[in-house]
Amino acid sequence: MSGFDDDEAVQRGGPQAFIDQRAQPTRAGLVVPDVRGQASRHSIEARKAEFEGLAGAIHLDVAFSEVLRVREIKPATFIGGGHTETLATRVKAEKIDLLLVDAALTAIQQRNLETETGAKVLDRTALILEIFGERAATREGVLQVELAHLNYQKGRLVRSWTHLERQRGSGGTGFMGGPGETQIESDRRQITDRIVLLEDRLEKVKKTRAQQRQQRDGTPIVALVGYTNAGKSSLFNALTGAGVFARDLLFATLDTTVRKLALPHGREVMLSDTVGFVADLPTDLVAAFRATLEEVLDADVILHARDIANPDHVGQAHDVLKVLAELGVSPETTPIIEVWNKVDLVSEDALVGIVPAGKVAAAVSASALTGQGLDALKLAIEKALGEKSRTYHVHVPHAAGSDIGWLHSHTEIVSRDEPTEQGSGFVVRVEPRHKTAFLERFNGRIESSDA
Secondary structure, rough: OOOOOOHHHHHHHHHOOOOOOOOOOEEEEEEEEOOOOOOOOOOOHHHHHHHHHHHHHOOOEEEEEEEEEEOOOEEOOOOOHHHHHEEEEEHOOOOOEEEEEEEOHHHHHHHHHHHHHOOOEEEEHHHHHHHHHHHHHOHHHHHHHHHHHHHHHHHOOOHHHHOOOOOOOOOOOOOOOOOEEEHHHHHHHHHHHHHHHHHHHHHHHHHHHHHHHHOOOOEEEEEEEEEEEHHHHHHHHHHHOOOOOOOOOOOOOOEEEEEEEEEOOOOOOEEOOOOOOOOOHHHHHHHHHHHHHHHHHOOOEEEEEEEEEOOHHHHHHHHHHHHHHHHOOOOOOOOOEEEEEEEHHHHHHHHHHHOOOOOEEEEEEOOEEEEEEHHHHHHHHHHHHHOOOEEEEEOOOOOOHHHHHHHHHHHHHHHEEEOOOOOEEEEEOOOOHHHHHHHHHOOEEEEEEOO
16 A cells, blocks of 8 residues: 555654655646635635645645636536646646645545546645645654544545455455455555554643643643734744744644743743644644644633735634634633734734624734734733633731742732731732632632622
């Protein structure tokens, strides 16, 4: 079976890539079907530009990029016989090795297009998988990409190879299975076994991450999300002084990075930079990266970075909210702050018409490049964290040093009274998740509250 015969090779870098990028750049043609009557928040120009960006994220020599008007989706080729013939002629004339189609193709459509045009064909999902495979930098990232890759290929095997009659027997014993086991059955079983192994490893990763989150001593988590290339990593670096990989590339960040961020009044939070979202993000990818995206699910505040210099920023913002909803994140329970990034690239007049894409706790115009708006953003984070908190005035005796340590770890200390012979008074802000523990620990010593 191609790509999975050598398990050691698989473990070193995940599954075999769809595109061989070791030699000269693959000569590719881009096809963006515009299906009549198919609703989309994105203009066809925006879709074409984004697909070109996806292709540019890997080592390809793009010969052409073309929008094809499709009256109705054809079961055999998606784009129809006429378009397929035209593409075949162009593939031959321009020596095209690879056709990228901005659609979710069935295995039959992919195979028919390859047969008719003579070029290798990849759909949108396969291209995104290819980019993720190249970007994954940690063992966890490689595992997640490989899992998504295998789930995608498993579906292709089932649908595209069932007509094959190749069989191989092993006399009823041995690894290859019983007599007359078909190649497709053997390949499916090997892929399924590998998927089970990867899911087990990722479950362990999930548990490790959960333990790490518990060890943060109740420090609030602020998750930075956004459409790919919205400038999340640049914002992350500007806020924390970290050196996270930030470039004008789609999916520049795959592996979650967490750093401490000090807010204006001394409170510390954990800021988490996550993988970028994209329109029609493959379901398998969302599922595979769930371990990474747990940071978003556990967040106390979410920063939604929007590239307002991009003409398609409204559609992109709605795509992000759609993925957040699929993950189970709701603005009703988790405050969302929209960060209108790259404000240095737009005029003040253009800012006037921009509105939040959904319910938000705040919207802040900012620029990761110039630093504009970053102080206002930190204040907005502080305010959002304080919305559901309650303020208490509590008395702590001098001998209760551990209680003072607890307050520093689990509350925001707003102010401290002058010490007296009996001890010190603290005005503290307590979040809902620590309220029960606080009331039990300081029962009888709470002098006043705003609750």
